[in-house]
Every structure is written in structure tokens, then in C-alpha cells.
Amino acid sequence: MTPHHQADPAAPSLEQARRQIARYGLTADPQAVLVAARLMGAGARIGQAGEVHFGRFGLSTGRYRLLADLEDHGGEKSPSQLAASLGVSRATVTGLVDGLEREGLVARRPSTEDGRGNVVILTARGADRLRELAPEHFARMQSMVEGLSVEERTVFLDLLARIVAGIEALTED
Amino acid sequence: MTPHHQADPAAPSLEQARRQIARYGLTADPQAVLVAARLMGAGARIGQAGEVHFGRFGLSTGRYRLLADLEDHGGEKSPSQLAASLGVSRATVTGLVDGLEREGLVARRPSTEDGRGNVVILTARGADRLRELAPEHFARMQSMVEGLSVEERTVFLDLLARIVAGIEALTED
DNA sequence: TATGAATGCTTAGGTGCCTAACTATTTGGA
DNA sequence: TCCAAATAGTTAGGCACCTAAGCATTCATA
Structure with a gap:
């Protein structure tokens, strides 16, 4: 694994959230945004895995x-x-x-x-x-x-x- | 709200999980199955809500x-x-x-x-x-x-x- | 250097989900 | 009683996602 390997797309970082919020001069809580983003990512992951799972049958x-x-x-x-x-x-x-x-x-x-x-x-x-x-x-x-x-x-x-x-x-x- | 109102489809009950497992004489842990099922339901809900959210823009x-x-x-x-x-x-x-x-x-x-x-x-x-x-x-x-x-x-x-x-x-x- | 393998992207065809519009039937109020 | 509104289900059209297959181009190696 290289130091710059691809980040898990379902797991955006706190840094990323902070950066996005700062870019527009907003005051949102980066941790709260991170939780929401991770949940959305997890939801997508689970959905795809579910299709694979049920596809077996x-x-x-x-x-x-x-x-x-x-x-x-x-x-x-x-x-x-x-x-x-x-x-x-x-x-x-x-x-x-x-x-x-x-x-x-x-x-x-x-x-x-x-x-x-x-x-x-x-x-x-x-x-x-x-x-x-x-x-x-x-x-x-x-x-x-x-x-x-x-x-x-x-x-x-x-x-x-x-x-x-x-x-x-x-x-x- | 009537006593028999429609259950939240994203939130299956522990009873339901227990019943399904029992029907086939299996030994799975109903609570574990419930967590998995709720997460899958939540994933679908979040996904749909996300589409509505981004649809605004x-x-x-x-x-x-x-x-x-x-x-x-x-x-x-x-x-x-x-x-x-x-x-x-x-x-x-x-x-x-x-x-x-x-x-x-x-x-x-x-x-x-x-x-x-x-x-x-x-x-x-x-x-x-x-x-x-x-x-x-x-x-x-x-x-x-x-x-x-x-x-x-x-x-x-x-x-x-x-x-x-x-x-x-x-x-x- | 020439050719087969790898890579970049698109196309084709499938599924699930949605909303909106349409048909058929039932229901309820003037 | 009769006709409009509500309801049951389907159809049509849209988006996102997938895999597999198809081109074009580049790379690696014999």
C-alpha cells in the first residue's frame, strides 16, 4: 500500500468536510457533516452489497x-x-x-x-x-x-x- | 394514529426477526439480524432522501x-x-x-x-x-x-x- | 519493430426505483 | 339516481447503477 493509495469513497475524511465547509465561508460543524456523509456512503455500500447477496439466490x-x-x-x-x-x-x-x-x-x-x-x-x-x-x-x-x-x-x-x-x-x- | 397503523418499513421489529429465524428452525441471533436489517432499511431510506435533497438543486x-x-x-x-x-x-x-x-x-x-x-x-x-x-x-x-x-x-x-x-x-x- | 496485452472510454442491455398519466372500478354526495 | 372523486393497477419515461462487449490507443516485449 502506497502512502497515497485511493481513499475509501464511502469514507470521506474530517479534513475533507472541513475544507468543503471552509471553501464557502460556512459555519457548519465538520463532524456533523462527516457523520451525514459517511452514513450516505455506507447506505450506498450496503445497498450494492445487498444486491450481490440476494443475487446469489x-x-x-x-x-x-x-x-x-x-x-x-x-x-x-x-x-x-x-x-x-x-x-x-x-x-x-x-x-x-x-x-x-x-x-x-x-x-x-x-x-x-x-x-x-x-x-x-x-x-x-x-x-x-x-x-x-x-x-x-x-x-x-x-x-x-x-x-x-x-x-x-x-x-x-x-x-x-x-x-x-x-x-x-x-x-x- | 390508530393502534394498527402501518409499521415503518425501514424498521422491522425484533419479533419479526425472531419469527423469520424460527420459521426455518435456524439458530441465528435475532438482534444481530435486526441490526443488519435495520441498517439495510436505513440505507435505502437515506438513498431516497438524498435524491430528493439533491433534486432541489x-x-x-x-x-x-x-x-x-x-x-x-x-x-x-x-x-x-x-x-x-x-x-x-x-x-x-x-x-x-x-x-x-x-x-x-x-x-x-x-x-x-x-x-x-x-x-x-x-x-x-x-x-x-x-x-x-x-x-x-x-x-x-x-x-x-x-x-x-x-x-x-x-x-x-x-x-x-x-x-x-x-x-x-x-x-x- | 511489430504484435499482443493492457488501458480508457463508450455502448448495449439489464434491474430497481421514481413520478405522472391513463384505464377501470367503486364510492359517496347532490 | 347519477356523476364526480377516490382508488387499484398498469404503462411510459426518466435516472443511477451494474456487467459485458466493443473500439481506439498505448505499452511491453519477443
């Missing part, structure tokens, strides 16, 4: 979440409900269901109660897929946070929740 | 990062260098530069040293854009983490770095 993060949510609800749910519980738009659910249906992991049935509505059901093949990936999935999830003790994980959960609550500062107004 | 997260990186290096850098420091593929840089060039925020010039290479330069318009968005950008970044004290932020940075180091557990092998 022929799924994506979105498709896995839809499948798991379906299983958690007796294997049957409307697209609108799925959109609400996954926190994505209905259009995204349409796309996810299209892909999962193509692979036979879910199926669409017209709703018996509402002529406008559909119901997405988990097929046997879909349930199988979830069962097959579970051991490796949970093992890897667990090893990801193995660098922290139980106490540290508790602290982390608390701090993370409080920052997540602050995310709306980015979007509000 | 006619940019995206990727385009902002490219612009800021360019400014940090004297306003001139090759696509390959940009890809390395942003942590994305060269193909992605091509797309980002295409968009930024269309809006006149950067320009492409052939490299004088390497006939194969380009140099991306920050235009005056691009530097203006960065200067205009800086006050609001840093203010919002700061408010995002305002729920934490300085000491808590330090702890958070440490814990986050150690979990980020564990991300490769999701991808390795």
Missing part, C-alpha cells in the same frame, strides 16, 4: 423483501398493501411482481372483493426459494454485524433510529 | 458527488479517476458526465498526455451551482444528525465503520 433486494413480506402475511396480499409495507410505489410493486411472476415465485389472482384489485400469492416455488436461501441469508446477515458486541449493537440501534428520524431534515419543506 | 446524488470531487481536485480529472474516487464503474461515470455536460456543468476535453483519455473539467456554471447549493446542503446535512450529541456522533462513527468493514461478509466467497 436469483433475487434482488426488492424481490426478496416482497417475497418475505408475502410469507409474513399468509402468502397473500394486494399490490397496494405490498407497496405500503415495503415503502415503495405501486409502480415499483408492479415491476417486482412482473419479475417474480415470470420466474413462477408468485402469481396474480383477481380480487374476489374488489373488481379493480388483484391479489399476489406466494407459490410453492416461491416458498421453496425462501426456505432454501434462509440459512445462508441469516448467517451472512449475522456475520455482517459480528464486529460489534451485543451492547454495542444495542447502542447502534438506538443511535441509528435517532438519525433515521432526522432524515426528514433532508426532505422537509 | 437540479442534481442527483451521483452528479453532486462527481461535481464535488472535481472541485476538490482543481476542477479537472479523468473519467477513470472519477470512477475510482466515487466508487462506481466507468460506465456510470460516462452516464453522469453525459448528464452534467448536457446542463453545461462540466465539459469534456481530450487528454493532452494520453490519446485514449479524456479530461472532465468543472465549468464556471458548475462551480456556481456548487456555491449556490452549499449553504442549504450543509445546513440540512447537519440537521440530519442533530439528534445526537457530539459524543454520540463519535461513537456512531466508530460503530458504523466497524459494521461497514463487515459488509464484505455479505459479498465474499
Whole structure:
């Protein structure tokens, strides 16, 4: 490793934050900005790693979440409900269901109660897929946070929740 | 708020984690799995919020990062260098530069040293854009983490770095 | 010196996510 | 009762990201 090796793009330095703030004569706290920047970088990293992880099982993060949510609800749910519980738009659910249906992991049935509505059901093949990936999935999830003790994980959960609550500062107004 | 209001999709519960693990007779630690799941959810949330945030200034997260990186290096850098420091593929840089060039925020010039290479330069318009968005950008970044004290932020940075180091557990092998 | 390997960038095609607009159906109020 | 508003789902178009494959140019070496 040379003294000038490439810095981790997900981990901007405090110096960098200080420099950026100074350039425009602002008064923001460099440490606070650094935390925000690191979190954004970590978020991107985690997202990409998640796609690789679920890709092993022929799924994506979105498709896995839809499948798991379906299983958690007796294997049957409307697209609108799925959109609400996954926190994505209905259009995204349409796309996810299209892909999962193509692979036979879910199926669409017209709703018996509402002529406008559909119901997405988990097929046997879909349930199988979830069962097959579970051991490796949970093992890897667990090893990801193995660098922290139980106490540290508790602290982390608390701090993370409080920052997540602050995310709306980015979007509000 | 009703007693059965929709749970935050980014915040799965410990109960949910326990249930999923139990369903397949596994022995994973529910708390560890919860931390991993919450982090993945937070990552997605932050990513979306970032797009909204930068969208205010006619940019995206990727385009902002490219612009800021360019400014940090004297306003001139090759696509390959940009890809390395942003942590994305060269193909992605091509797309980002295409968009930024269309809006006149950067320009492409052939490299004088390497006939194969380009140099991306920050235009005056691009530097203006960065200067205009800086006050609001840093203010919002700061408010995002305002729920934490300085000491808590330090702890958070440490814990986050150690979990980020564990991300490769999701991808390795 | 000539040629194959490495490098720089773009293109093509895929996925996920979004918003906005469109169709079909249901619901509710004048 | 009837018609407008709300709701369910899809489609269309956009952006960011990826990998793989394609050119062009430069480098290294036989």
C-alpha cells in the first residue's frame, strides 16, 4: 500500500468536510457533516452489497423483501398493501411482481372483493426459494454485524433510529 | 394514529426477526439480524432522501458527488479517476458526465498526455451551482444528525465503520 | 519493430426505483 | 339516481447503477 493509495469513497475524511465547509465561508460543524456523509456512503455500500447477496439466490433486494413480506402475511396480499409495507410505489410493486411472476415465485389472482384489485400469492416455488436461501441469508446477515458486541449493537440501534428520524431534515419543506 | 397503523418499513421489529429465524428452525441471533436489517432499511431510506435533497438543486446524488470531487481536485480529472474516487464503474461515470455536460456543468476535453483519455473539467456554471447549493446542503446535512450529541456522533462513527468493514461478509466467497 | 496485452472510454442491455398519466372500478354526495 | 372523486393497477419515461462487449490507443516485449 502506497502512502497515497485511493481513499475509501464511502469514507470521506474530517479534513475533507472541513475544507468543503471552509471553501464557502460556512459555519457548519465538520463532524456533523462527516457523520451525514459517511452514513450516505455506507447506505450506498450496503445497498450494492445487498444486491450481490440476494443475487446469489436469483433475487434482488426488492424481490426478496416482497417475497418475505408475502410469507409474513399468509402468502397473500394486494399490490397496494405490498407497496405500503415495503415503502415503495405501486409502480415499483408492479415491476417486482412482473419479475417474480415470470420466474413462477408468485402469481396474480383477481380480487374476489374488489373488481379493480388483484391479489399476489406466494407459490410453492416461491416458498421453496425462501426456505432454501434462509440459512445462508441469516448467517451472512449475522456475520455482517459480528464486529460489534451485543451492547454495542444495542447502542447502534438506538443511535441509528435517532438519525433515521432526522432524515426528514433532508426532505422537509 | 390508530393502534394498527402501518409499521415503518425501514424498521422491522425484533419479533419479526425472531419469527423469520424460527420459521426455518435456524439458530441465528435475532438482534444481530435486526441490526443488519435495520441498517439495510436505513440505507435505502437515506438513498431516497438524498435524491430528493439533491433534486432541489437540479442534481442527483451521483452528479453532486462527481461535481464535488472535481472541485476538490482543481476542477479537472479523468473519467477513470472519477470512477475510482466515487466508487462506481466507468460506465456510470460516462452516464453522469453525459448528464452534467448536457446542463453545461462540466465539459469534456481530450487528454493532452494520453490519446485514449479524456479530461472532465468543472465549468464556471458548475462551480456556481456548487456555491449556490452549499449553504442549504450543509445546513440540512447537519440537521440530519442533530439528534445526537457530539459524543454520540463519535461513537456512531466508530460503530458504523466497524459494521461497514463487515459488509464484505455479505459479498465474499 | 511489430504484435499482443493492457488501458480508457463508450455502448448495449439489464434491474430497481421514481413520478405522472391513463384505464377501470367503486364510492359517496347532490 | 347519477356523476364526480377516490382508488387499484398498469404503462411510459426518466435516472443511477451494474456487467459485458466493443473500439481506439498505448505499452511491453519477443
